[in-house]
Each structure stands twice: as structure tokens, then as C-alpha cells.
Amino acid sequence: MSSDGKPSGKALDDHEKSFTSADEYCDDNFNEPMAEETLHRGLKARQISMIALGGAxxxxxxxxxxxxxxxxxxxGLLxxxxxxxxxCYLVMxxxxxxxxxxxxxxxxxxxxxRFVDPALGFALGWNYLLKYLIVTPNNINAAGVVVQYWTRSVHIAIWMVIFIAFILAINLLGVRVFGELEFWFSGIKVVALIGLLLMGIIIDLGGNPIHDRIGFRYWRAPDGPMGTYLLSQVHNTKTAIFLGFWAVMTNAxxxxxxxxLIGVTVGEAENxxxxxPIAIRRTFWRILIFYIGGVFVIGLIVPSTNQSLFTATKSKTGAAASPFVVATTLVGIKVLNHIINAAILIFVLSAANSDLYIGSRTLYGLAIEGKAPAIFRKVNRLxxxxxxxxFxxxxxxxxxxxVQSSGAKVFGWFVNLVSAFGALTWMCIVFSHIRFMKALKARGMSRDDLPYKAPxxxxxxxxxxxxxxxxxIFKGFDTFLPFNTANFITSYIALPTFFFLWLGYKLFYRTTVIPIDKVDLVTGIRAIEEEEKRYLEQETEKGPRTLPQRIWDSL
Structure with missing residues (x-):
């Protein structure tokens, strides 16, 4: 392993001959695209971390x-x-x-x-693209309804047009501008999340207008500690508790x-x-603080049986749908709902901005591999x-x-589709990694010599x-209690879609699963190393980082 943390040239040279002997699994598509068709590496570590946070x-x-x-x-929520x-951390x-x-x-x-089968790559790529073709309008819709919390004098369709034009303009300005704007968008999101967590803790400890120290009151009966989902259908408390826990996991x-989406940004990441690896390590703390900490605080300050919360969960989106607003209402805080609504607007616009970016890069990647029309390979000077x-x-x-009266139902269908497409993506990622580890072992390469070794x-x-x-498989269990055709289809349509994408490509091109000993671990590595070397030389020419710059990088 070299001093800069990447596989040494010797490690690659020792195995290059055996790798490239598998000609049928090593084609030009494994090489990096030509200069006039390539993305620009303009994303810094801080921007990559924030883009991942913004999209998630x-x-x-x-x-x-x-x-x-x-x-x-x-x-059950926790x-x-x-x-x-x-x-999620294992997948990352x-x-x-x-x-x-x-x-x-x-x-x-x-x-x-590269590591499994071209047919799986085709199905995964289009599966992931379908996810982002759906989740982007989902977040745009959320932004439009959030604005309606303040005013309904402007038709929601007008807000949607404005928001679509806004995120398109940001994405057209190039990856450096996009990365910087998304960094600040997500920075505001981080501050807002920390503020909500602190607010929740203060409310729980009695720092509220009615001076009520809540503690773990809502973790005791009848509010907790576990919910009883679909009790009226299953008529068994233990079964209802288990179904409640399972429903939380599908929601999570x-x-x-x-x-x-960090995996999509690597093509435009500097060094x-x-x-x-820096961005991946930060994922652990992001999950622990924002997700686990967030739901823990919510469970402390909002009773699961409160009727306001039931009403909130039936809302489409907006401040009325946030349990944090329910919490402030319960203790008599009146102004924060507007602040939280503004934060939610930034949240969903930031997510929509990242979603459009990832969708376009996914389609570009498919085109580069020859799995989408060649027109999508084109890039502009930025x-x-x-x-x-x-597109x-x-x-x-x-x-x-x-915009129609059935909009709330459509929103729910979008959620079902997104979670199904996303889950298939996770499974393909970890299966590709299993094959990658086996290929390394077959070639006598140690994972200890990799730039980053996953825990x-x-x-x-x-x-x-x-x-x-x-x-x-079981995420749509509640569509059977009672059976709901629309929810059943949107919960499971992703599975046959993925299967037929995989099967169609496999039958048309007659691909086979790549034998472990013929997996190509070399093609394209040299070009990436040369690009990295040029970047490091340019950074060296700039001179050492000043103390304020190093502090900023750490933050």
C-alpha cells in the first residue's frame, strides 16, 4: 500500500496480467469516458457529506x-x-x-x-433512476404544500413551477456551484435539526411555558412503550405490538x-x-445524532396516542404534519410552528435539488455504459x-x-414506490460488495491494502x-388488512419491474454471471490514479493550507 492510502502500483502490477486475461469481462465501458464526455471533479469532502445529508x-x-x-x-420507534x-451504515x-x-x-x-453481471448493472441503474424520477416530484410537491401552510392565495401549481425552475437553474450552473449551494442548504438543515433536538430536550426537562417536566411519562401506559398497530383487525395485543414495530422499520x-447517493457523487469528487472514506465515516455520526437522536426526542415529547398526532399523520405535508409542531402545541409554544415550517421548506427543496442531481448523473452513468441512449452522454463545458x-x-x-383532489393518495403511492426502489438498490450494493470481497480474495489481495476498509x-x-x-418482502403487510389494491401495487410493483429489467437484458444480450476468478479489478484504475496525481500536484502548487483554512476544513 502506498503512503497516500491507495493500492500500490506493485500490488496492481502483480495481478494485472491475470485480471486482463478475462477479455470477455473487460471491455471499453470499464474505462473512464473521454474528456469531452466526462464529468468534472469539483466536489470537496465537505460538499459530498452535505449533499448526502441533504438528499437523505x-x-x-x-x-x-x-x-x-x-x-x-x-x-418501537427508537x-x-x-x-x-x-x-444503513453497513450498506454505506x-x-x-x-x-x-x-x-x-x-x-x-x-x-x-463489473463485479456481478451486466444484466444486474442494467436493472440496478434503471431501478435507481426510476426512484429519482419519482422522489424528485415527491419533494417538489412537499415544498408546494409547505408554502400553502402560510398562504393559499397563490395556486399550488405556480409554486411547483417556481421550485422546478429553481432546482433546474442550480443544476445547470455546474457541479461547483451546485456543491457550494447544497453545502449551505444542508448547513441550514443541520442547524435546524440541532435546534429541534435541543428544543425537544428543553421541553422534556420542563423548559416550556407550562413548566411541565415530562421525562419518560409518554413511555408508560397508555401511551407506550410500544404501539398496537391494527389491533382491531388482528385482535391480539402481542401481534399488534409486533406489527407496530414492523411498520416502524418500513417507515425507517x-x-x-x-x-x-454518496456512491453517485464519487465521479465528481476531488481526490x-x-x-x-471521510464522508462514509461521518455517516455513522449523522445516523446516530440526527436519526436516532431525533426519534428518541420525538418519543419523549409527543404521546403516541395524542389525537393531534393522528390528525398530523393524515396531513399531506407541512408544519401541521411534523411531530415537533405537535409537541410545541401541547406545551403552549405559538411562534415556533412558522420557524419549523420554514425549516421543512428548506429540507424538501434541498432534497429535491440533490435528487435532480443524482437522477441526472445516474442516467449519464447508464449512457456511458451503453445501457441508455447515447445522447445522455453529452456534457456541456461546465x-x-x-x-x-x-430528461x-x-x-x-x-x-x-x-394538484387534483386525490393528491394525498398520490403522495402515499410515491412513498411506497421510493422505498421499494431504494431497498432494491441497497440489496444490489451489498451483493456487489460481497462479490468484490470474493474477487479480492481470489486474486490474493488483502482488504487491509484498500484505501478504505469497511467495518x-x-x-x-x-x-x-x-x-x-x-x-x-413484508413491507406491504398492512395492504392486506384489509386488502387495498392501489397500496398493494405501489408497495410491490418495483419487484417485478426490477426482475423484468434484469431478465430482459440477460435474454437479449445473453449475459452470464461473471466467474469470481475473472472479475476485472484493474481496467480504469490507471486513469483514475493519473487524475488523482494531477489533482495532488495542483494542490501542492497552491502551497500549504493556512490555519483558518484547516479549521474550516475540520468544521
């Missing part, structure tokens, strides 16, 4: 946690989010290990193509999905072999894949479905694969 922390945590509290109770949070570690070793510009669908899955960006923006028109492996990837698979 949205309505799922701030609003959806209210529904999870009602169904699972405060303890346990469910903790379990899925651990699974797996992705980080592959991305630090091979920070190519094809997204994680490229890892599935939706909340955590989006953290994996990715150093910066990607390195923006503008045809892919415009993804066009799908934002789905948001106008929610809890190799069993961690298997644990994440099995856990996510089980949650995905």
Missing part, C-alpha cells in the same frame, strides 16, 4: 416519524430506527469500500456490472434511503480516495450532463398529479442483504 434527511424523518410513533410507540440505521460501508478502490463515474450500477427504510438533466426535470411534471465485514454485507430483503 427530508420528510421521512421530520414528518414521517409521526406516523411511525403512532404505530410503534416511543420504544428500536426500529436503530435497527434500520445499523443496516460496503459502498465506501468499493468507491474508494474504484471511484469511477458510472455510479454503483457500474459496480454491479423510507427515511434512511438516500444516504447511498475521491481520500474524501469518500461538465453538466444537460440532456440527462432535462429528469421533465418527469417533475408528475408533481401536477397532486463488520464480510458478515455485515450478508446481514444487510438479508435484513433489507425481509423488510422489502
Amino acid at each position: 434527511v427530508g420528510t421521512g424523518l421530520i414528518i414521517g416519524s409521526g406516523t411511525a410513533l403512532v404505530r410503534g410507540g416511543p420504544l 428500536l426500529g430506527y436503530s435497527y434500520v440505521g445499523f443496516v 460501508g460496503s459502498l465506501g469500500e468499493m468507491a474508494a478502490f474504484l471511484p469511477h463515474k458510472k455510479g454503483f450500477a457500474g459496480y454491479a456490472t 427504510l423510507f427515511a434512511f434511503i438516500g444516504t447511498e 475521491p480516495r481520500k474524501n469518500i 461538465g453538466v450532463p444537460w440532456p440527462a438533466l432535462l 429528469c426535470t421533465a418527469f417533475c411534471s408528475l408533481v401536477f398529479l397532486n 463488520f465485514q464480510p458478515w455485515g454485507s450478508w446481514f444487510a442483504l438479508i435484513s433489507t430483503g425481509i423488510i422489502t
Whole structure:
């Protein structure tokens, strides 16, 4: 291993001959794209971390946690989010290990193509694209309804057009401008989240207008510690408690999905072999503080049986749908609802901005691999894949479905679709990582020599694969109690869609699963190392970082 933390040239040279002997699994698509068709590496470590935070922390945590509290109770909410949070960290570690070793510009669908089977890469890439074609209008819709909390004098469709134009303009300005703006967007989000957590703790300890020290009151009967979901249907308290906990995990899955988008940003990251591991390590603290800490505080200050919370969970979005607003209302705080609503608006716009970015880069990566029309390979002088960006923006028109009276139902369908597509993505990532680890072992390479070594492996990837698979299969259990056709279809349509994408590509191109001993671990590495070397030389020419600059980098 070299001094800068990447595999040494000798380690690669020792195995290059055996790698490239597998010609049928080593084609030009594994190389980096030509200069006129390539993305620009302009994202810094701080921006990558914030983009991941911006894309992941949205309505799922701030609003959806209210529904999870009602169904699972405060303890069920904490346990469910903790379990899925651990699974999420395992997925991120797996992705980080592959991305630090091979920070190519094809997204994680490229890892599935390279380490497993081109058919899996095709299905994963289009599956992930479908997720972002849906989740972007979902967040735009949320932003429009949030604004309606203040005024209804302007039609919601006008707000939606404004927000779509806003995020399109930011994405057209290039990755450096996008990264900087998203950094500050997400910075505001972090401050708001910390403020909400502190507010919740202060309210719980008695620092509220009615001076009521709540403590763990809502963890005792009849409010907790566990919820009884669908008790009227199953007529068994223990079964209802288990169903409540399971409902929390499916809700948590939706909340955590989006953290994996770091794997798409590697193609535009500066010095990715150093910066990607930094971003992955920060994921642990992000999950622990914001997600686990957030739901713990919510469980302390809002009773799961409160009628206001039941009303909130039936709202589409906005401040009225946040359990934090319910908490302030219960203790007589009157002004914070508007501040929280403004924070939620920033949350969903930041998420929509990241979603459009990731969707366009996913489509670009598919085109580079020859799995999407070649027109989507084009980039402008700023390195923006503008045809892919415009295509993804066009799908934002789905948001106008929610202008109709059935908009709340459409919003729920979007949530079901997003969580299903996202779960399939997680499973493909960890399965690709399992194959990657086996390929390293088959070539006699140690994981200790990688730029980043994921913790809890190799069993961690298997644990994440099995856990996510089980949650995905049973996530729509409540559509049977009683049976709801629309919810059933949106909960499970992603599974046959993914299967037919995989099967169609496999039959048409007659691909096979790549034998472990023929997995290509070399092609494209040299180009990435040369690009990294040029970047480090440019940084050296700039001279050492000043003390204020180093402090800023640390923050």
C-alpha cells in the first residue's frame, strides 16, 4: 500500500496480467469516458457529506416519524430506527469500500456490472433512476404544500413551477456551484435539526411555558412503550405490538434511503480516495445524532396516542404534519410552528435539488455504459450532463398529479414506490460488495491494502442483504388488512419491474454471471490514479493550507 492510502502500483502490477486475461469481462465501458464526455471533479469532502445529508434527511424523518410513533410507540420507534440505521451504515460501508478502490463515474450500477453481471448493472441503474424520477416530484410537491401552510392565495401549481425552475437553474450552473449551494442548504438543515433536538430536550426537562417536566411519562401506559398497530383487525395485543414495530422499520427504510447517493457523487469528487472514506465515516455520526437522536426526542415529547398526532399523520405535508409542531402545541409554544415550517421548506427543496442531481448523473452513468441512449452522454463545458438533466426535470411534471383532489393518495403511492426502489438498490450494493470481497480474495489481495476498509465485514454485507430483503418482502403487510389494491401495487410493483429489467437484458444480450476468478479489478484504475496525481500536484502548487483554512476544513 502506498503512503497516500491507495493500492500500490506493485500490488496492481502483480495481478494485472491475470485480471486482463478475462477479455470477455473487460471491455471499453470499464474505462473512464473521454474528456469531452466526462464529468468534472469539483466536489470537496465537505460538499459530498452535505449533499448526502441533504438528499437523505427530508420528510421521512421530520414528518414521517409521526406516523411511525403512532404505530410503534416511543420504544418501537427508537428500536426500529436503530435497527434500520445499523443496516444503513453497513450498506454505506460496503459502498465506501468499493468507491474508494474504484471511484469511477458510472455510479454503483457500474459496480454491479463489473463485479456481478451486466444484466444486474442494467436493472440496478434503471431501478435507481426510476426512484429519482419519482422522489424528485415527491419533494417538489412537499415544498408546494409547505408554502400553502402560510398562504393559499397563490395556486399550488405556480409554486411547483417556481421550485422546478429553481432546482433546474442550480443544476445547470455546474457541479461547483451546485456543491457550494447544497453545502449551505444542508448547513441550514443541520442547524435546524440541532435546534429541534435541543428544543425537544428543553421541553422534556420542563423548559416550556407550562413548566411541565415530562421525562419518560409518554413511555408508560397508555401511551407506550410500544404501539398496537391494527389491533382491531388482528385482535391480539402481542401481534399488534409486533406489527407496530414492523411498520416502524418500513417507515425507517423510507427515511434512511438516500444516504447511498454518496456512491453517485464519487465521479465528481476531488481526490475521491481520500474524501469518500471521510464522508462514509461521518455517516455513522449523522445516523446516530440526527436519526436516532431525533426519534428518541420525538418519543419523549409527543404521546403516541395524542389525537393531534393522528390528525398530523393524515396531513399531506407541512408544519401541521411534523411531530415537533405537535409537541410545541401541547406545551403552549405559538411562534415556533412558522420557524419549523420554514425549516421543512428548506429540507424538501434541498432534497429535491440533490435528487435532480443524482437522477441526472445516474442516467449519464447508464449512457456511458451503453445501457441508455447515447445522447445522455453529452456534457456541456461546465461538465453538466444537460440532456440527462432535462430528461429528469421533465418527469417533475408528475408533481401536477397532486394538484387534483386525490393528491394525498398520490403522495402515499410515491412513498411506497421510493422505498421499494431504494431497498432494491441497497440489496444490489451489498451483493456487489460481497462479490468484490470474493474477487479480492481470489486474486490474493488483502482488504487491509484498500484505501478504505469497511467495518463488520464480510458478515455485515450478508446481514444487510438479508435484513433489507425481509423488510422489502413484508413491507406491504398492512395492504392486506384489509386488502387495498392501489397500496398493494405501489408497495410491490418495483419487484417485478426490477426482475423484468434484469431478465430482459440477460435474454437479449445473453449475459452470464461473471466467474469470481475473472472479475476485472484493474481496467480504469490507471486513469483514475493519473487524475488523482494531477489533482495532488495542483494542490501542492497552491502551497500549504493556512490555519483558518484547516479549521474550516475540520468544521
